[in-house]
Amino acid sequence: MARKPRIVDIRNRPVYHEYFIDDTYVAGAMLLGTEVKALREGKASFNDAFCQFNKGELWLKSLHITPYSHGTMNNHDPLRDRKLLLEKRELKKLEAKIREKGYTIVPVRIFSNDNNLIKIEIGLARGKKLHDKRDSIKQRDNDRELKRYLK
Numbered sequence: 315m316a317r318k319p320r321i322v323d324i325r326n327r328p329v330y331h332e333y334f335i336d337d338t339y340v341a342g343a344m345l346l347g348t349e350v351k352a353l354r355e356g357k358a359s360f361n362d363a364f365c366q367f368n369k370g371e372l373w374l375k376s377l378h379i380t381p382y383s384h385g386t387m388n389n390h391d392p393l394r395d396r397k398l399l400l401e402k403r404e405l406k407k408l409e410a411k412i413r414e415k416g417y418t419i420v421p422v423r424i425f426s427n428d429n430n431l432i433k434i435e436i437g438l439a440r441g442k443k444l445h446d447k448r449d450s451i452k453q454r455d456n457d458r459e460l461k462r463y464l465k
Contacts, residue, residue: 333439342399365419
């Protein structure tokens with residue numbers, strides 16, 4: 315009897331509070347075996363995670379993947395840089411946007427697709443100012459109250 319694979323869906327909730335997400339892309343990632351196993355357990359933290367270009371390649375930095383609980387001495391480094399896999403035209407488009415003032419690339423979500431491969435959704439983001447954050451909070455509260463009245 316075949317085991318049902320664990321579905322991975324880890325979201326970076328604070329990213330929508332800190333940034334305006336203009337565009338999203340789905341990227342593959344070069345991961346080690348123990349990293350994949352740890353992600354299937356849901357052991358990842360997005361604190362301060364970001365993406366950066368290096369020699370035309372996109373790298374995911376500061377994503378903390380907790381070492382696999384049943385790993386041996388060959389377990390992975392939790393904060394190592396991981397290469398993201400995108401098509402060349404997407405990389406060129408992203409790199410051109412990054413050169414514009416105020417844009418950055420942030421990880422939005424880690425998930426497994428239909429083939430049980432780990433994918434990372436990244437977003438092209440602009441930072442929010444303090445007044446923008448207040449507006450977002452006010453809008454969220456208004457939506458919540460509206461839903462409460464409609465029920």
